[in-house]
Amino acid sequence: MLKHMRLTHVGPVDPLEAELDERLNVFTGDNGLGKSFLLDVAWWILTRTWAGRPAMGRRKVAVPLRRDARKGIVQMSSPSIHWSLRGRRAVEGSATIKPGASPTEWTRSKGRPPLVGLVLYARIDGGFSLWDPARNYWWDEEHERPPAYHFTREEVWDGKPLDAPGKICEGLIRDWRDWQQNSSSNEFRLLTELLEILSPEPSERMRPGGPPRVLEPDDGRRIPMLELPYGEVPLIHASAGMRRVLALAYLLVWSWEKHREASESRGIPPETRMVLLVDEVEAHLHPRWQRVIVPAILKAIEHVQRDVSVQVLMTTHSPMVLASLEPHFEEERDQLFRFAMEEGHVELHRIDWTKHGDATGWLVSEVFGLQEARSPEAEEALEQAHTFLLGEGAMPRRAREIQRKLAELLPSTDPYWAVWRFGLQRMKLKVEGS
Incomplete structure (x- = not known):
């Protein structure tokens, strides 16, 4: 079984490091950040074959840049994949792309796989x-x-x-x-x-x-x-x-x-x-x-x-899948990971397991990161209503505009209506239909 993997200069996350648990490892994150790529590399580590196209490495100039003035040599950092496995015996291995080789030509460490x-x-x-x-x-x-x-x-x-x-x-x-x-x-x-x-x-x-x-x-x-x-x-x-x-x-x-x-x-x-x-x-x-x-x-x-x-x-990508795991997740044997875009870089984070109760709770958790489990238009309207209720001074015309927008986007049974009406009462505003 796969215990640890570290990828350098290969894939969207650079470097990627993951310490895997022995039973369930769940990866979430937005499209295009590397979830499927991670599975492809994990399959290759375990089997020495690619299920599809091989991963493509990227050579990078070493940091800090050092140049030998006499030889004109710039140090380059080679792509690499390192791993450790739990088999009948513990095994560590690595692979890299040699200078001059194709960017998909990985050379693995010698020896039989466990x-x-x-x-x-x-x-x-x-x-x-x-x-x-x-x-x-x-x-x-x-x-x-x-x-x-x-x-x-x-x-x-x-x-x-x-x-x-x-x-x-x-x-x-x-x-x-x-x-x-x-x-x-x-x-x-x-x-x-x-x-x-x-x-x-x-x-x-x-x-x-x-x-x-x-x-x-x-x-x-x-x-x-x-x-x-x-x-x-x-x-x-x-x-x-x-x-x-x-x-x-x-x-x-x-x-x-x-x-x-x-x-x-x-x-x-x-x-x-x-x-x-x-x-x-x-x-x-x-x-x-x-x-x-x-x-x-x-x-x-x-x-x-x-x-x-x-x-x-x-x-x-499913909050329902994560909600379904709440009765079955074992923190000593299972892990949850999230791929996230941060300041132009993709990062992989281990997320502490927390129960959020239902699919809506998972949607607004740090795992999916939505402010509201609603349409973008409804989210914007709620943000405007929230800002208005926290503001100073009574503005009846603005209150009517916000209420008309909320009525277009929220069902009459939405729990936010209680918040809105209480806020208007606190501000001593009376808006028709509230």
Whole structure:
């Protein structure tokens, strides 16, 4: 598992330093500040492969600038990535870009990576990446091994082809169909149970439906059905949010079952550790799903693999996700981070965990930094009303203007009306409609 990472001259935060906890690490912050980039680098540290494009380093002139007048040499500071891992043994490592090399050509410290368990990365584009120590680790020098498995969104559903004829993964549609037809399939039992765990509540349970069906004459595939409260829906017609949850459930079952098979064939014990990276965990999900998804994911992993130690690195923009963690957050094992723009520089801060009660409380906390959980227009009107009530002297005309604006933007049941009326009474102003 990833314990510490430090990035210098690479990415939006320079330098970036993060001390990670052993279970849940949540990253928030505005768009474009480096949340997804951090997950990409974490995946690379753990697996030695990039899930997408490699990180690009930047060479910088050393500070203070020193020039050798005789040789005309300017000292440059090279990009670097340093890390420490918790595996079966503690390991530190580093990587840098050598002078003259491409800005994406990272040279790592030598030695085999430690075994950190399975690493699964749910990317924001709907794709997934998997690193399996039983199938991707350098157990011997005689057999070639894929460095990792990378699935596009389409390959998760339709299968992942090998360079040679055949497939390394049949895909969700075919595996679901085959598992369902096998009455003794442990995979289908697990998949069914995970769908129930990952459903938002009993009234919206996802269950496997009836036998797979051919939907179109020119497409001979038999498509599995998903049973929802209002009827059966073909998997390929499920909503975007459901498809991401279905893909995660499938990949959890597929990765662990294939890991067990590979471990048995190698004569090694299966892993009981996992690192899960999830980018924008709330993507495509209704708030009803957002408020249960993270606890459900933790429960689902433990259900697939008993006594598993799981470390989660996830990003989110959702105050509902953070509100949902309040009953489950363990300060001795979990952390909350925030990317923030400060004076033209991006900074990463660890945020002390504080309960804010609901999504509105989180929106106006330091994590999201909004003054009001409202539209910008309503926020401006409230600021004008607040300034007026704190001012000196009675200005009836100005009070009427502010009240008309508030009436346009606030519902009649808004609690601020009590504040406004009390303020007018204190100022001995009577405004019609107040």
